[in-house]
Amino acid sequence: MTRQNNCDVLIIGSGAAGLTLALHLAKNADVVILSKGPLNEGSTYYAQGGIAAVFDENDSISAHVQDTLIAGAGLCDEETVNYTAENAKACLEWLIEQGVTFDKEKDSDGETRYHLTREGGHSHRRILHAADATGQAIQTTLADRVKQHSRIRIFERYNAIDLICEGNENDGSTKQCIGAYIWNRNSEKVESIYAQKTILATGGASKVYQYTSNPDVASGDGIAMAWRAGCRVANMEFNQFHPTCLFHPDAGTFLLTEALRGEGAKLRRPDGSRFMPSFDERAELAPRDIVARAIDYEMKRLGADCMYLDISHKPSQFIKEHFPTIYEKTRSLGIDITKQPIPVVPAAHYTCGGVMVNHQGQTDIAQLYAIGEMSYTGLHGANRLASNSLLECLVFARAAAIEISNSLKVNNRYKNLPEWDESRVTDSDEEVVIQHNWHELRLFMWDYVGIVRTTKRLERALHRVELLQREIDEYYRNFKVSNNLLELRNLVQVAELIIRCAMERKESRGLHYTLDYPDTLTESKATILQNSSNG
Structure with a gap:
């Protein structure tokens, strides 16, 4: 029951x-x-x-x-x-x-x-x-x-x-x-x-x-x-990549708030030179898509692992008062932001x-x-x-x-819901399959459907995601649910939706930038997908 x-x-x-x-x-x-x-x-x-x-x-x-x-x-x-x-x-x-x-x-x-x-x-x-x-x-x-x-x-x-x-x-x-x-x-x-x-x-x-x-x-x-x-x-x-996440092997997923740049922090190359003024007249205060692409471009151009965010020119007390969480976190990793620039990379941030x-x-x-x-x-x-x-x-x-x-209805009667049927499933002894699929999905989404895209990359990603969906659907039908299986099932579905929307947009606009369609169309509409299997 x-x-x-x-x-x-x-x-x-x-x-x-x-x-x-x-x-x-x-x-x-x-x-x-x-x-x-x-x-x-x-x-x-x-x-x-x-x-x-x-x-x-x-x-x-x-x-x-x-x-x-x-x-x-x-x-x-x-x-x-x-x-x-x-x-x-x-x-x-x-x-x-x-x-x-x-x-x-x-x-x-x-x-x-x-x-x-x-x-x-x-x-x-x-x-x-x-x-x-x-x-x-x-x-x-x-x-x-x-x-x-x-x-x-x-x-x-x-x-x-x-x-x-x-x-x-x-x-x-x-x-x-x-x-x-x-x-x-x-x-x-x-x-x-x-x-x-x-x-x-x-x-x-x-x-x-x-x-x-x-x-x-x-x-x-x-x-x-x-x-x-x-x-x-x-x-x-349109997946927003936050321009500035802390780049450090022990940092995990630590975000460096945009308020740092709002209070005067500058983005610098490894040699200390600024680069944002070359990309946009608003420099560090440009919208996130522009800043993220600029960092991505400079990293690829220079073969660098990261760029740097520098607020060390501000008074030490100001930094500690306004950014105590960031100060403590970076300090624990051996970085003193009152004296040193912070290593940063873009990371997926918002849907x-x-x-x-x-x-x-x-x-x-x-x-x-x-x-x-x-x-x-x-x-x-x-x-x-x-x-x-x-x-x-x-x-x-x-x-x-x-x-x-x-x-809301007052004194609404509760209905009896259909039973969950797991009579034909067994415990999985192949959790490694989920872990492998999980890693593969996230890696090819980063490589093929990331900050800069091409039609060929998107086609490759769609092919890979369809193969994964078939594997995961079969796994889901045969084994009892688990947190990792449920999340993987959902992620692979969302990945397909992201790829299909990206393939439909034949222009570059905002967070969607494709080398095959670098121009922005004069008129454009939202990309809407309907699940045909559900009417």
Whole structure:
């Protein structure tokens, strides 16, 4: 018997988007949050920079909108950009009410105000931050609030396997989501969970690449599940590579916030010379796609393992106060950033495309929503503007919460879900197969579908991914599920979507740069894929 859990609202994912939504909904609903690892383990926790919103009287919503549109290279949905910028301040004020403490300073009149920093692509200082560990402050604050709420249950160490859908009770031809199959990593048993409303908030898919700034959990689970259920995806070819990740054998996936460059850090070649002014008049403050390509180009041209980010010309106390996390981390590795430049390389950082949704987070399937990095709202276009990511989580979580609260049924009866059938599967004795496929996938995605692409590389990648899919599908049918198998199954699906979107775009725009089509077309639209096997 498959153990069945029941709730009003199931939120799959425990980052800024999922926790914000849970807190908004728990007044009116019984909520379950599914967290693949510990509650705090996700991309939100590791976000350093901050959140963009207009708090300065010299700034404006229209300027924030314009900066976002420019960074998005002509592919942003302008209505979505306006909606997000207009709601930014209210969402930040809600976050402050929850207890998140952002850095403050005294102005020339001695008045205390928020310390606003500036990042690449922004025309004004508008980034609220908590030193250089903003994500940690947000994640831990929201997690504490969630844990204290009587109507929120937290399922830690649970993987979502697949969504459960049926015909709509009012219209049998319309598909609606009624919950999900989930794998309890504690008991190693498959369970199910019924929900009136299911929300995917699982984050991005940067783990599909060999080098990434993201934590291990960023394996594209929500995008893959939604695709298998029949949702459309869009703009998966636009993978943002953060220009500056720490290059050190013991560093793991450590990001060096864009705020370093916002506060004057310079990018240098191994000989100490600067190179960004040769690539863009905005130099180090150019959007991320330009900076990442410039670093990639210089590394390949010189045969260098890395470039260098130098903030040592700033006062030592300033560096330690503004970037304490980075200072301590690099110091532990033998690098004193007050005196030395930091070795850096680009790494996969953010998924700009995702599951198509409207302004309330609704997908193509009734009662199924998607919010945060895994969704495609139209905000980011061909390249995300720095510090708009956490903002998107907050704005669309609040919007989804309003729609869900207004459409929840009172005293809804729980339905019996179909049993999970594992009668014909066995325990795997070939875990090495998963590890080999995992390594192969991430390596060829980095080599063939990375910062610079060609048609031939994409064709090779598609051929390899189709072979892997067949192997993994066969493995999935014959063996019991495991965390690595579930993540690999999802990653290989997301890899296919990225490659197919990239092959459809016959131009270079934003984060998608191909040597075969180096020019940018006069007019361009979002790349939309429909799963033909699901109608």
